[in-house]
Amino acid sequence: MKKNISEFNIVIAGVGGQGLITLLRVLSEAAREEGYDVRTSELHGLSQRGGSVEVHLRFGKKIYSPLVKAGSADLIIALEAQEALISCRYAGTKTIFVINNFIQPIPAKSALSIEEITKILKRYSAKIFAVSASQICRQELGNEVVSGIYLLGYASHNNLLGLKPEAIIKALEKSIPPEFLELNLKAFNLPR
């Protein structure tokens, strides 16, 4: 990915409590580390209590809007696979989807399978990466909490996210409390 991106638009979707705001903090520090301007938008309060949550992050030479425009996301990360569908609002043909191969059922609704979800997302974009982040983090690290950081590692190490792994590692060191840093660094480097 070429440096000096004029703008890069990220939407992260998930369920309240999955650590979306931590991911935003890490990403925004990493974007600053790379010398970019950055803006984010997040939601707090009632919308956080186990409901669908989406947060936005935009970085580039000069950023004004904290919100990503409809159809203009470069990268959509879904911490829960079904939540990727809501963020289709931001998807266009250039959009890369990185989705966690993890389904949390919605009460009184029959859950969609990863295959069904991937099929739907293909209507928007061909670039879909379904990653078993929760499963791998549980098996390898004994902790699913860091599956978001794992997905970030996946996107960064595979060059899907205009930010270098070194910048994100620096950002992790800056924004994660020391007692959890090792676990987060492991999760980030696992998909290398």
Add this chain to the structure above:
Amino acid sequence: MASIDSKETNKKVILMGNEALVRGALEAGVQFVATYPGTPASEIGNIFAKIAKPNDIYFEFSTNEKVALEAAIGASFSGLKCLVAMKNFGLNVCSDSLLPFVYTGSVGPTVIAVGDDPSCWSSAQSEENSRGYAYLAHLPTLEPSDPQECREFTKLAFQISAKFKIPVMVRFTTRVAHQKMPVALGKISPINPATGNFVKNPAQFVTMPPRVLAMKTELLEKIEKIKNWAAKNGIDRLEGKIDKQKRGIIASSVSYLYVREAMRELKLNLPVLKINLFYPVDEENIKKYIKNLKEVLVAEELEPYLEKETERLAKVTNPKLKIYGKDVLPAVGELRPEQVVAAVAKLAKKKYVCPAVNLPKEVVKRLPNFCPGCYYRLVLQAIKKTAPEGTIYGGDIGCYMIASLPTYGLADYLSAMGSSIGIGHGIKKTNNQKVITLIGDSTFFHAGIPALINTVFNKSSPLIIVLDNQTTAMTGHQTNPGIGKTGMGEETIALDIEAICRACGVKNIKVIDPINMPEMEATIKEFLEKEEVSVIIARRMCWLLSQSKPR
């Protein structure tokens, strides 16, 4: 967050709008802070709860927004620099004291930070646009669009308040409060400890007629002076030049950011008049700007206040001006950047196809739910099991709003803080059905007590269930009068809800631990048969809070 009160000023720090607003207040030398938590303004109080003591600032979580403002009025009358923070509905609650405060004016500079929530991300009751209060109360109002401006405008608000002896509102929205960006910091003022000196001056502080009318005259004169001062000091910002197409934009708050984004997308360079001081609006500046325009777009969220001002001013300066506003932008819901791009494209006669938002039909929005271990679940189960068919359920403001969602269906009406009881009384007086109302501990203290007194006084008989989880949970576990700790972490009396109910004349009262389901069910059954008001206090600490700290 550790950096909000940092003495270092040589580098930019990524801050949220609310954090930047706190920083601005620190740089202005704030001495006295009072708030009642409410999204999107809650973090302001949470931050002061942590930093007030080491910075020699007085901070309190007040019982409601009215007493928060009144605390600040008293401190301002005593000469202190004050900040009051609340969400939009809090301004309704404190409006009774707000209007006279604008009449008396402030002694110590006072800033009222108010968070609106277009699209109601974290608000029931209404999509309030608090800018309307600026007109109603003659309250000078600044509108920041991002964290950098949250810091700057808070400082500016203190300056205006100090210069003109009037409280000033900083009005922001969710997308400003919860936006993050790198913010340049200024120097923190050395803070004088929060001790004041109330100098008696009835001519200023007592709003009895006929003096009150003279005060109003003085207030209107003050507003004129602020208008002139703002014009002279260029508080609003004109960017770019009017070209031969004679098209321009007027924008405020976060809409301004979308306008800038739109210009980049459409490769345009139209002039933009960014309105920073919403009230009193700099009329001469707008007139000067629109005089030379053929067409103007007014980009603002919710009600078209600036559009109306522009229409009014155009009548005298440029009656042929074509004004775009709510005909190209929605009046309901927050603006989306692509909607503003489309509006700017319309103004500039450029082609732009607003991306179709075709969500897959399989999408299911996940509604908020109770935390897995939440004890409210048990109380709701007990109600469902015991209450007869046809029981009317009154909802209130807190985590238990989730009881109104289809999974539970336990709210037949829901409006403002404390109104579960107030409205429940009216229903009980006029219907034969049983009425059960649900209210949290913090909401009970905030606005439930006068409603409770009214039910007893007027011989009503709802069953009131106080969901006492010993915290203000939904907004992030702030303290409240029932806990025994102040906002600064000092020990204080823990007010006893049971004793309050008894003193209010309630005869049927029981405190029950929600995990004791049989007792809860039996008591609901028993109390529903009573001919007087009954209260069950379902008391157990919020599960989420109990997970995060040792008991």
